[in-house]
Amino acid sequence: MPVQQVQSKGIYHGLPVYEEDAGLTAIITGANGISGHYMLRVLSEDPKRWKRIICLSRRPPLLAGGMPQNSEHISCDFLQDPKEIASVLKQRGVVADHVFFFSYIQPPPKSGSKGIWSDAEELITPKRFMLQTGAKNYGVHLGPTKVPQEESDPRVTLEPNFYYPQEDLVDEYCKNTGCGWNICMPGPILGAVPDAAMNAAFPLAVYATVCKKLGQPLAFPGDINSWQMNQSMSSSMMNAYMEEWSVLQGPPNQKYNTCDSSAFAWEKCWPRVAGWYGLEFKGPQDDAQYMVSEPLFVPRGYGPKGS
Structure with missing residues (x-):
């Protein structure tokens, strides 16, 4: 062998x-x-x-x-x-x-x-x-x-x-x-490449830099589902x-x-990103017992064709 x-x-x-x-x-x-x-x-x-x-x-x-x-x-x-x-x-x-x-x-x-x-x-x-x-x-x-x-x-x-x-x-x-x-x-x-901005890291870095300049915490812009959903990049x-x-x-x-075998959720990653920039962070709003969110897509196999 x-x-x-x-x-x-x-x-x-x-x-x-x-x-x-x-x-x-x-x-x-x-x-x-x-x-x-x-x-x-x-x-x-x-x-x-x-x-x-x-x-x-x-x-x-x-x-x-x-x-x-x-x-x-x-x-x-x-x-x-x-x-x-x-x-x-x-x-x-x-x-x-x-x-x-x-x-x-x-x-x-x-x-x-x-x-x-x-x-x-x-x-x-x-x-x-x-x-x-x-x-x-x-x-x-x-x-x-x-x-x-x-x-x-x-x-x-x-x-x-x-x-x-x-x-x-x-x-x-x-x-x-x-x-x-x-x-x-x-x-x-x-990845980090000049003139190749189709990359989730770039807008996140810009957002964190602006928050740093304004003295604001790094606020997560999504709901609790996005916060806890497994991500693979x-x-x-x-x-x-x-x-x-x-x-x-x-x-x-x-x-x-060829996706990496290192799945993560923003719930754990977001505080680390904030820490790289010396920022406090804010997760999704958690001041309500129940939350209603409207999904971007209908469940798989139901409803009209998405746009």
């Missing part, structure tokens, strides 16, 4: 030790977003394994100290004509063993359009293609979902979701080329480690939930 060596890096433990792979080339799309930024950081930790990391995005990633030596940026907009994209990549000699696809946009659906990857599908034939989608795969943005959320759950089709045509396109592409695919689905993602760095593993050692043609 093979033995897997593991290692620790900072607060991250049980990370696999890779011994065989060397001299690999990777493409990271959306490299200036939260997920792509941390993917670049993780891959650049081992320049022997990843000799060339090609970052495709409209703007270069903003890393402290500049781009790693084993990486390069190519300005590329996946909403351009496919021929224009192909011309740019061919001029730069772009080939890759693995693709990490993070480009994120939800344009109004067009008839016959399968999404932004369709503009680049014929340019490369990697060994493995990793597509990151997310918890919206389960319809969490539309209302309550069945739990546990499992990768084999049926699609939620109450409204268009660009994850699904992307998945179909990647599956079709991989069947035609023999490339393996992996789809990773994190929960709400936390995804660390950008841990997510990137998981996605590196998925293409190097994970079986092909598999979907993975």
Whole structure:
């Protein structure tokens, strides 16, 4: 039975030790977003394994100290004509063993359009293609979902979701080329990246800073249900480690939930956030024996379609 060596890096433990792979080339799309930024950081930790990391995005990633030596940026907009994209990549000699696809946009659906990857599908034939989608795969943005959320759950089709045509396109592409695919689905993602504000940590930090300036306590803006509800989020760095593993050692043609296994409730987290800023905190109002709250969504399977 093979033995897997593991290692620790900072607060991250049980990370696999890779011994065989060397001299690999990777493409990271959306490299200036939260997920792509941390993917670049993780891959650049081992320049022997990843000799060339090609970052495709409209703007270069903003890393402290500049781009790693084993990486390069190519300005590329996946909403351009496919021929224009192909011309740019061919001029730069772009080939890759693995693709990490993070480009994120939800344009109004067009008839016959399968999404932004369709503009680049014929340019490369990697060994493995990793597509990151997310918890919206389960319809969490539309209302309550069945739990546990499992990768084999049926699609939620109450409204268009660009994850699904992307998945179909990647599956079709991989069947035609023999490339393996992996789809990773994190929960709400936390990370610190310039110009990438789709991140729960940023508005919370701004709110706490304003409270500090005004000399006010950090008041929780929700009800008792939100205060005590279990929350699950995804660390950008841990997510990137998981996605590196998925293409190097994970079986092909598999979907993975990649949410951290460290659930929390604001009831315990909120006082700690306040403490980081030297603030008192206020939880939900508790001066009444009974409270009435109006939920944002109707119970699952009842009532009209949510908006």
